[in-house]
Amino acid sequence: MRGVKKENLPEKTCVVCERAFTWRKKWENCWDEVTTCSKSCNAKRKSERQKTNAQARASEGDDGGSESGERRERAKHKAKVKAQKAERRARLEFNGDPTSGQKPCDECEKMVNELIRCQTDATKRWRMVCGKCWVQVSGGVVDGDAEHPHYRYGGLWKNRRAQQSGESGIEPVPA
Known part of the structure; x- marks a missing residue:
C-alpha cells in the first residue's frame, strides 16, 4: 500500500x-x-x-449422564498425567531405578556407571572399559607403557542418572 x-x-x-x-x-x-x-x-x-x-x-445434555462421563474421563486423564509427572520427577531426582543409564564394559560386559574410552589394540577401534579392565588394558598407567604399545586414552564417560553413593567402576591407580 x-x-x-x-x-x-x-x-x-x-x-x-x-x-x-x-x-x-x-x-x-x-x-x-x-x-x-x-x-x-x-x-x-x-x-x-x-x-x-x-x-x-x-x-x-440435560440428563447430565454424558457430562459425568466426561468428568470421569477427565479425572482418569489427570491421574495418568500426574503419574507420568511423578515418574519423571523421580527419574530426574535419581529416586528411580538405580541401574538406569548404566552401560556395559566392552571387555567384561559388566554394567557400570563409569567407563573409560580408549584404544587397546592395533585396530585402533575405540572401546569403553570399566576400571578393573582398564588396569589390564593400559597396565595401570594413563599413557600406557612399553607392554601396551597400542593403548591410547580417549576420555571418561559418567552416568548422570547414577545414584550419588560415590560408587564408581574405576579403581584408584596405585602410586
Missing part, C-alpha cells in the same frame, strides 16, 4: 462494534481475515462465542 494516501486506504466494518476501521500496516499480510477493529472487540467476540457454545452444550 505504498504511495496510497490515507484517505484512499481500504476500509471495513467491525463485526462486533459495527464501526468503520481502515487498513493498517500490521494487517498487510492478513487483511482478508481481519474482521474486528481491536483486541478488545476480538476478546468480546471470543467470549460471546464461548457463551453460546456452553449454552448449546447445556441444552444438549
